[in-house]
Amino acid sequence: MSSLTLEEFVPYRLSVASNAVSTRISQSYRKRFKLKVAEWRLIAILAETARMTPQDIGKAGELDKITVSRAAAALLKRGLVAQDRNPEDGRSHLLTLTPEGKALYEQIVPAAKGMEDALLANFSAEDRAHLVRLLRQIEIAANSP
Numbered sequence: 001m002s003s004l005t006l007e008e009f010v011p012y013r014l015s016v017a018s019n020a021v022s023t024r025i026s027q028s029y030r031k032r033f034k035l036k037v038a039e040w041r042l043i044a045i046l047a048e049t050a051r052m053t054p055q056d057i058g059k060a061g062e063l064d065k066i067t068v069s070r071a072a073a074a075l076l077k078r079g080l081v082a083q084d085r086n087p088e089d090g091r092s093h094l095l096t097l098t099p100e101g102k103a104l105y106e107q108i109v110p111a112a113k114g115m116e117d118a119l120l121a122n123f124s125a126e127d128r129a130h131l132v133r134l135l136r137q138i139e140i141a142a143n144s145p
Contacts, residue, residue: 014138021119028115033108038063038071040108043080043097047105051094053086080104 006012022037029035035043041061046052052060058068072095075081080101086092097105120128 010138024119025115028111029108032111033104035108036071036074038067039075042068042071042075042095043101043105043108044112046081046095046097047102051096053089053092053094055092057095075101 025040026037029037029040033040038061041063042057045057045060049060054065054068054072057063057072058065061068063071072081072083076083078100079098081095082098083093083095086094120131123131
């Protein structure tokens, strides 16, 4: 029988690292910007794409429907996101950042980049690029049938 060393098992290491980063981001963004991670992710997606349906945001951000719905509702309530009826489909709506949402995004970007720099401070530029390539390869493999 083969044995498994959990501390060296890549799926476990990815999960632990992901949870640690998410916790750090969550604490920082909640304290400084009063945002949950899903709310920040929704803002970042809209900043890059301008307008999207909640369903498309979920796909882009790897977020489930309920998480997107709750994040959107919180951001709508704060006036950071606006919603309009989707002209292509009367049943759905499109979300966009308001000027206030864009201004908040502009405040968060330096903090996000600073956090990334802190997390990767001991990595060379080559190591960083290699890490991103490896993570993308794992994502592709995990999403393959």
